[in-house]
Amino acid sequence: MKKEKTVDFHIKWGWHAISRMYNAYAARYDMTMAIGYVLLNIDLDEGTPATKIGPLLGMEPRSLVRMLKSLEERGWIRREVDGNDKRFVRIFLTEEGRAKRETAREGVIQFNNMIRERIPLDKLVLFFEVMKDINRIVEEENAKIKANEAEELTLE
Numbered sequence: 001m002k003k004e005k006t007v008d009f010h011i012k013w014g015w016h017a018i019s020r021m022y023n024a025y026a027a028r029y030d031m032t033m034a035i036g037y038v039l040l041n042i043d044l045d046e047g048t049p050a051t052k053i054g055p056l057l058g059m060e061p062r063s064l065v066r067m068l069k070s071l072e073e074r075g076w077i078r079r080e081v082d083g084n085d086k087r088f089v090r091i092f093l094t095e096e097g098r099a100k101r102e103t104a105r106e107g108v109i110q111f112n113n114m115i116r117e118r119i120p121l122d123k124l125v126l127f128f129e130v131m132k133d134i135n136r137i138v139e140e141e142n143a144k145i146k147a148n149e150a151e152e153l154t155l156e
Contacts, residue, residue, distance in 0.1 A: 007134065011134075018111070019033055021111070022036065022107060022111070025107045025110075026104070026107065029100065029103045031100060031103070031104065034057075034059075034067065035067065035071065035100075035104075036100075036101075036103075036104030036107065036108075037057050037104075038053060038057065038059075038064075038067060038068075038071065039071075039076070039093065039097060039100055039101040039104050040101060040104050040105060040108070041053055041056050041057060042077070042091050042092070042093050042097075042101070044093065044098070044101075046090070047080065047090035047091055047092040048090065048091050049082070049088050049089070049090055049091075050064075050068065050079070050088075050089045050090070050091050051088065053068075053091065068091065071097070074096075075094055075096050075097075076093065076094055076096050076097035076100055077091050077092065077093055077094060077097050078091075078092050078094055079091060079092075080092060
């Protein structure tokens with residue numbers, strides 16, 4: 001099978017194109033796409049537990065720790081021990097972090113408006129349905145793999 005006919009090729013190809021575009025946009029504001037996604041996923045009022053950010057974005061803990069350290073050094077975030085549970089650290093945006101978050105938000109809005117202007121709504125609705133189906137299928141397969149791995153561990 002030619003790679004151009006595989007589903008994963010088209011998803012990865014599209015994502016890389018989007019990623020390049022977002023990174024070019026973000027670079028003008030001393031950011032990266034990954035930084036923008038982190039900033040966009042921090043709750044403006046309540047902050048966000050540091051342990052919740054990585055899974056939201058599919059980031060490895062080590063990468064997230066490095067990024068949060070960098071964002072703190074830049075003065076875009078601050079860390080606070082959770083008032084209810086001292087084991088948790090919440091991440092809050094500083095004023096500068098909020099401004100950078102707004103810049104990232106504008107980039108996302110511009111991209112979505114551009115796509116919605118050029119692709120008919122019925123095609124986008126179908127695209128979203130297909131992507132949901134693909135994600136559901138992948139999650140089901142991942143659950144099967146995890147169940148098989150757990151079963152193999154208990155048999156050892």
